[in-house]
Amino acid sequence: MTAPLTLRPIGPDDQTRWRALWRAYLAFYETELGDEIYATSFARLCDPEVTDYHGLLAERDGQVLGLVHYIYHRHGWHIAPVCYLQDLYTVPEARGQGVARALIEAVYAAADRDGAASVYWTTQSGNATARALYDQVAEVTDFIKYARVTA
Numbered sequence: 001m002t003a004p005l006t007l008r009p010i011g012p013d014d015q016t017r018w019r020a021l022w023r024a025y026l027a028f029y030e031t032e033l034g035d036e037i038y039a040t041s042f043a044r045l046c047d048p049e050v051t052d053y054h055g056l057l058a059e060r061d062g063q064v065l066g067l068v069h070y071i072y073h074r075h076g077w078h079i080a081p082v083c084y085l086q087d088l089y090t091v092p093e094a095r096g097q098g099v100a101r102a103l104i105e106a107v108y109a110a111a112d113r114d115g116a117a118s119v120y121w122t123t124q125s126g127n128a129t130a131r132a133l134y135d136q137v138a139e140v141t142d143f144i145k146y147a148r149v150t151a
Contacts, residue, residue: 003061005099007106010045010055010067017064018042018057025067025089029124045069052081056106058090058099066090068103070110070119078117083107085121088130095129104137 010018019038026033045055052073058066069087085107090099111119119138122145123130134140 002097005065005097005102006059007056007102008059010042010057012046014057014064015042018045018055018067021057021064021067021089021091022087024091025087028089041069054110056103058103060094064091065094065097066099066103068107070107072111072114072116075117080115080117083111083114083116083119085119088121100130100133101137104133 019042022038022041044050044053053069053071055067055069057064067087067089068085071084071086072081073084075082085104088100088103090103108119120141121134121138123134131140
């Protein structure tokens with residue numbers, strides 16, 4: 001029998017494991033970040049004074065299997081804040097075991113508890129594996145993301 005999945009906030013003792021997961025997530029999207037960004041992001045995730053940026057880890061049998069980061073922010077169309085699910089990653093060997101779904105549902109629960117008006121996220125159009133799950137837990141919109149590219 002498979003041990004239950006545990007979801008918990010990222011804490012100060014998680015830096016090494018969190019960093020490995022986030023690095024793997026960023027590598028999937030062909031992105032690298034400097035050490036200052038890793039350090040700053042981790043510090044924010046662990047700082048109880050930071051109330052808009054959160055992270056959770058998924059564990060089973062002492063192994064960290066996934067992470068999610070989510071951010072609350074104001075929105076011109078709602079009085080309540082909205083929740084942006086920014087990063088979601090499951091280690092390859094745990095995919096298909098409900099880890100990503102559990103992390104999304106945990107963000108939904110936090111957003112509901114915190115009174116957020118909605119939860120949204122983006123993904124690459126060709127990320128078929130993730131989109132198969134996302135199509136089950138959310139509605140796809142027809143919005144296209146644009147971003148300013150800086151040198």
